[in-house]
Amino acid sequence: MATASPSGSEQKLQSTPSGIPQAPFIEDVESHLGGPDVPVQATLQKFQEALQKYKIMESSTFSRSKSLQEKIPDIEKTLAMVEHLKELREEGKGMETRFELHDTLYASAEIEPVDEVNLWLGANVMLSYPLEEAITLLSSKLSTAQKSLKSADSDLDFLRDQITTMEVNIARTHNWDVRRRREG
Template structure:
């Protein structure tokens, strides 16, 4: 990274741009007239990064809630698949039934018996009050892919959050450096002005 990298020079894998890294303020701000606009630009970028951080954090929380549900559903599908395979090796009289409870409401459950030999498909919630029937093999494949995609998205979210925090810190440091540079320049100008006044004063 150069001493005065401009915004947009390079991005992370999700296309989030790097923040400008200010090592030498003189390379980034040529004179004091640019200080105010530069500080305003930094603050706008910080606000954008914070907005992205908030959205990414929200998406991360949603994925952390979603992944355990997918895992639980996938485990159940695999359990049914295993019992179906075991039942196919037995005769009709030896076929087993699974007794279970399923949720009707938050606090209401019903008891049910499932014939493992006749269980060829499962019903899965797809969201937005949509439920579809899938053959067990297809359901396992879909859920496995869905779990992998969710885990990858979560990993990307965690990586992006770390990246965004680094960019916010970089901008905060850049803001402090430009501000401090401006303070020093003001003091120099004030001191130079005083020196000129002293030179212009006649001798008593």
């Protein structure tokens, strides 16, 4: 996407790796509109639509970021437990634990050294994995989730900048129109 700058040259707009386009900054409203007698309503409507799209993207990206922030600690805890089970197996030791049966009801259990663990994959699917494969899978999921969170947070920062740019464009265009009407 490109926009005309006041000097008449084309300005190349960037986009994020996830495809979010950069909002154009309108320095010279009259030049952008194409002259002093051009109505501004269509341009203001386009700016408002772009602003709404950025806000929708921001909301969606914020939800994705929150979801990842909740998932990452769960993955980390699961990975730590599987690594602990692996250490216990290598030492030939079992472990005693308590687990939740219901909100306030717990039971104790003695766990013998294990070679496999069952992992929830989502959508009511659970698979059994050897400890090494489970560690590899969980490490991969953790790495992917952390990269996705970093990308989502970066996209949020970018989107906030684009929202501000569009709000400034709207204000500048509106103010230019008001000034033009007063002078005319």
